[in-house]
Amino acid sequence: MEILLAATSPGVQFFGKIGGIGLLALLHGAIYLILGIIASFWLPKISQLKGVLDMLQGIDWSFALMTMLIVIVSIFLYMVLTASLPLWSTT
Structure with missing residues (x-):
């Protein structure tokens, strides 16, 4: 493992x-996404989850879009931070 890290x-x-x-x-x-598509076919058949589906119907597309944008930006920032941490360390 050390040879691989030292060689690059x-x-x-x-x-x-x-x-x-x-x-x-x-x-x-x-x-x-795949599990969401599968669940969208099964959730309406379960009577206990009708309340959850009613709550999800009230979500606006702009809110969902902004939420996804924040998630993507935060994942990118996490990737850059974790990838650059070894560059900051001194040995």
Whole structure:
């Protein structure tokens, strides 16, 4: 492991971490999207969850869009921060 870290430049490590975390975030989003589509077919059939569906009907698209934008920006900031932390450390 140390040989691998010593053989690559900090820039390669930085962009590798950002790329890896970004792909993991996309995979996570795809899983949520697939599960949301599946749940949208099953939720109306469950009588106990009709109240939840009624609450979700009141969400405005602009609110949902702003929420997703904040999530994307915060994930990007997290990726940059965690990828750059080893660059700041001194040994």
